[in-house]
Amino acid sequence: MAPPLCSACASAPAAALRPATRTPVCRACFIAQFEEEVHATIVSASLFAPGDRVAIGASGGKDSTVLAYVLGELNKRHNYGIELLLLSIDEGIAGYRDDSLMTVVQNETDYNMPLSVVSYKQLYGWSMDEIVKAVGLRNNCTFCGVFRRQALDRGAELLGATKVATGHNADDAAETVLLNVTRGDTARLARCASASTGLSGDRAAGDEGEVSSLPRVKPLMRTYEKDIVLYARFNRLKYFSTECTYAPGAARGHVRDFVKNIERLRGDAVMSVVGSAEDMHVVAPKTTAPKLGKCRVCGYLASRPVCKACDLLRELDRKLPGRRAESASAPLNNSEAAAAFDARKLVVERAGNASTACGGGGVCTNEVCNKA
Numbered sequence: 568m569a570p571p572l573c574s575a576c577a578s579a580p581a582a583a584l585r586p587a588t589r590t591p592v593c594r595a596c597f598i599a600q601f602e603e604e605v606h607a608t609i610v611s612a613s614l615f616a617p618g619d620r621v622a623i624g625a626s627g628g629k630d631s632t633v634l635a636y637v638l639g640e641l642n643k644r645h646n647y648g649i650e651l652l653l654l655s656i657d658e659g660i661a662g663y664r665d666d667s668l669m670t671v672v673q674n675e676t677d678y679n680m681p682l683s684v685v686s687y688k689q690l691y692g693w694s695m696d697e698i699v700k701a702v703g704l705r706n707n708c709t710f711c712g713v714f715r716r717q718a719l720d721r722g723a724e725l726l727g728a729t730k731v732a733t734g735h736n737a738d739d740a741a742e743t744v745l746l747n748v749t750r751g752d753t754a755r756l757a758r759c760a761s762a763s764t765g766l767s768g769d770r771a772a773g774d775e776g777e778v779s780s781l782p783r784v785k786p787l788m789r790t791y792e793k794d795i796v797l798y799a800r801f802n803r804l805k806y807f808s809t810e811c812t813y814a815p816g817a818a819r820g821h822v823r824d825f826v827k828n829i830e831r832l833r834g835d836a837v838m839s840v841v842g843s844a845e846d847m848h849v850v851a852p853k854t855t856a857p858k859l860g861k862c863r864v865c866g867y868l869a870s871r872p873v874c875k876a877c878d879l880l881r882e883l884d885r886k887l888p889g890r891r892a893e894s895a896s897a898p899l900n901n902s903e904a905a906a907a908f909d910a911r912k913l914v915v916e917r918a919g920n921a922s923t924a925c926g927g928g929g930v931c932t933n934e935v936c937n938k939a
């Protein structure tokens with residue numbers, strides 16, 4: 568049976584179904600719709616201003632790869648007048664981050680955006696592999712979340728960026744909304760569905776109460792994960808699709824399954840969950856913004872005398888006291904980090920002469936290579 572015709576142009580055969588409405592669309596119309604939807608989010612939430620220097624948190628995964636590509640396209644088409652930079656965080660997870668960084672190196676060439684890399688090891692003296700060895704697999708996501716948030720900020724500041732853009736999508740947002748419901752955290756519930764934080768001077772805190780020094784924007788916040796995968800495939804974008812070696816926390820895993828199951832019954836469930844949280848803005852209790860100062864230990868922005876990252880580093884020191892001598896147990900301050908900020912070379916060396924995103928090693932874990 569021939570495929571149905573595209574519901575938008577009514578001339579080309581449909582190549583996909585939109586997840587929310589299940590309407591058939593052809594490849595060209597899908598790409599056009601996708602890009603205009605992202606543009607609409609950017610415009611309606613005033614995410615960018617001319618002259619912005621935007622550091623894209625680039626992990627090599629599908630979300631940030633699509634984000635970099637689509638922002639490049641839209642910036643040209645709609646004259647945003649912004650400068651786009653790729654910023655990667657090397658958590659130090661062998662076999663996961665090493666490989667995904669190769670994809671980012673490829674993106675630098677393909678999208679013509681300069682890439683910089685900061686590593687946990689550089690900033691904190693610990694790689695994630697070393698942290699997991701010390702604390703086990705129970706709390707590792709807490710460490711990683713706090714360190715990554717601060718590392719993105721510090722990297723972006725070193726690049727002179729005015730904003731940080733991340734690839735969070737609607738499915739991520741729906742999970743976070745439901746997690747906050749199960750925690751009864753109504754204050755966070757109201758703002759976790761927003762496409763930006765910090766744009767109007769409000770310093771939104773992350774899951775562990777840490778703060779960001781630069782505004783965060785999430786242009787894919789109204790975009791379904793399924794659409795992102797499709798957009799990447801239709802544009803033959805190279806990305807790295809292996810899950811983090813240290814799987815997500817148990818609670819998020821359950822919520823993720825729940826969202827996927829309910830989406831099978833209702834195509835628009837994801838966006839409904841996100842929309843509900845947005846509407847709840849009006850009933851959320853007024854919270855007082857945390858008073859910001861400088862961390863006593865590292866001098867970085869903090870809402871408490873000692874920042875969350877330094878707190879966690881102290882915990883690591885308690886677990887492995889002998890290690891203090893061999894590694895910096897306080898994070899580098901920004902001038903020290905600036906001196907160590909030539910990690911870009913490190914990635915290029917690691918990438919070696921890999922010709923494909925997966926390294927061309929034969930055991931390809933890259934979804935694009937597998938399916939193309």
Ligand SMILES: [Zn+2]
Pocket residue numbers: 573574575576577578579592593594595596597
């Ligand atoms: Zn069409």
Ligand SMILES: [Zn+2]
Pocket residue numbers: 862863864865866867873874875876877878898
């Ligand atoms: Zn600190």
